[in-house]
Amino acid sequence: MEQQQQQQLGVVVAIGAVVLSALYTFLASKSNKKPDQAKDKGRRSRSRSEGKQKVDFTSLQVLYDRKCFGGRQIRYVHESKCCQNKMIFSVYFPSSYKDTQEGIKDLKIPFVYCLTGLTTSDEYFPTSTGIQKWASKHDVALVFPDTSPRNTGVEGESETFEVGTAAGLYLNATKRKWSKWQMYTYVVEELPEILSANFPRLDRQNCTLLGHSMGGCGSLQIYLKNPNKYKGCSCINAVTNPCNGVWGPKPLTAYLGDNPDSWKKWDPTEVVAKYAGPPLKIWIEQGSEDPYLNFDLLPYNFKEAADNNGKRVEVKLTYREGYDHGFACVSSLIEGHLFYHAKILGRVKEIRKPSFFD
Ligand SMILES: *[C@@H]1O[C@H](CO)[C@@H](O)[C@H](O)[C@H]1NC(C)=O
Numbered sequence: 001m002e003q004q005q006q007q008q009l010g011v012v013v014a015i016g017a018v019v020l021s022a023l024y025t026f027l028a029s030k031s032n033k034k035p036d037q038a039k040d041k042g043r044r045s046r047s048r049s050e051g052k053q054k055v056d057f058t059s060l061q062v063l064y065d066r067k068c069f070g071g072r073q074i075r076y077v078h079e080s081k082c083c084q085n086k087m088i089f090s091v092y093f094p095s096s097y098k099d100t101q102e103g104i105k106d107l108k109i110p111f112v113y114c115l116t117g118l119t120t121s122d123e124y125f126p127t128s129t130g131i132q133k134w135a136s137k138h139d140v141a142l143v144f145p146d147t148s149p150r151n152t153g154v155e156g157e158s159e160t161f162e163v164g165t166a167a168g169l170y171l172n173a174t175k176r177k178w179s180k181w182q183m184y185t186y187v188v189e190e191l192p193e194i195l196s197a198n199f200p201r202l203d204r205q206n207c208t209l210l211g212h213s214m215g216g217c218g219s220l221q222i223y224l225k226n227p228n229k230y231k232g233c234s235c236i237n238a239v240t241n242p243c244n245g246v247w248g249p250k251p252l253t254a255y256l257g258d259n260p261d262s263w264k265k266w267d268p269t270e271v272v273a274k275y276a277g278p279p280l281k282i283w284i285e286q287g288s289e290d291p292y293l294n295f296d297l298l299p300y301n302f303k304e305a306a307d308n309n310g311k312r313v314e315v316k317l318t319y320r321e322g323y324d325h326g327f328a329c330v331s332s333l334i335e336g337h338l339f340y341h342a343k344i345l346g347r348v349k350e351i352r353k354p355s356f357f358d
């Protein structure tokens with residue numbers, strides 16, 4: 001989405017990939033450092049497979065593990081079954097995660113899946129928005145999936161910002177070329193299983209979705225398709241109607257083919273128009289000066305489609321005067337979103353006082 005920064009981003013992503021793979025090789029060659037939060041990883045070596053599979057799809061390697069607001073910010077890499085590739089994700093464990101583990105066995109920690117935007121990675125929220133401060137305050141964990149598989153060997157995977165690396169769109173590609181791009185199944189099915197196998201204290205019954213930009217698009221359609229798996233959903237500057245956007249048709253064509261009917265099940269506005277599940281509430285915040293607002297985000301289309309479907313999905317669309325699309329906006333609004341999620345997850349112990357940014 002940050003088109004003007006594309007070139008720099010390309011360079012940064014390329015350098016990042018090189019550094020990351022060097023780091024990964026280095027770490028893989030060292031003894032595997034395990035986070036103390038994941039001691040219950042006796043389960044790590046236990047394969048879930050029925051029979052002869054060699055790869056343990058639940059085993060994780062730590063890329064880094066850093067203290068952060070009293071808790072730990074940890075980045076993992078693992079072999080993904082559905083993406084047939086290595087996948088990276090990060091987790092923020094608040095300080096209580098460890099105490100819980102060693103103390104009251106049954107106490108579980110609720111968490112928020114944080115889905116991020118085009119050209120970014122699992123590191124966007126943790127490094128650009130200060131989100132851990134609020135997770136720490138409300139005692140919730142955060143799970144940050146990456147935005148696509150990387151270094152898959154698919155020709156041209158990093159050539160454009162619209163398709164391929166960091167452009168997974170949280171859908172299941174059907175075109176053969178992009179068969180590793182199964183980010184929907186990854187986020188909705190595989191990653192939760194990996195979390196359960198490695199971090200049983202994370203409360204899978206008590207989790208929510210938070211999305212920015214392309215991650216908003218993913219959060220919305222994932223929530224609408226699985227209203228019983230998640231307790232709530234909020235977005236900042238979400239792509240809500242990619243079929244009608246400027247950017248959307250290119251990746252949708254690449255991943256799904258050129259019949260626009262096949263795109264609709266991944267388009268939140270199309271999905272909400274036909275939604276027939278239990279009543280839901282969704283909160284979308286939108287910077288009024290976001291340059292993509294009327295080209296790719298179109299949150300008013302989403303709200304209108306929801307309203308026209310009997311308000312079964314109640315959409316609160318809040319415009320924030322003067323804010324644009326990226327980190328400056330997200331870091332300003334993130335406190336309010338973590339408060340919203342903490343409330344849904346039963347973690348709010350006080351009334352929130354208006355912050356500087358309200
Ligand atoms: C996603 O793809 C998997 C196979 O990879 C399939 O089983 C699943 O039904 C797909 N989900 C959707 C919503 O299309």
Ligand SMILES: *[C@@H]1O[C@H](CO)[C@@H](O)[C@H](O)[C@H]1NC(C)=O
Nearest residue numbers: 108110203205206345346347
């Ligand atoms: C979710 O969290 C709340 C508040 O901590 C708790 O009361 C509840 O038992 C948890 N589990 C479910 C399934 O709601």
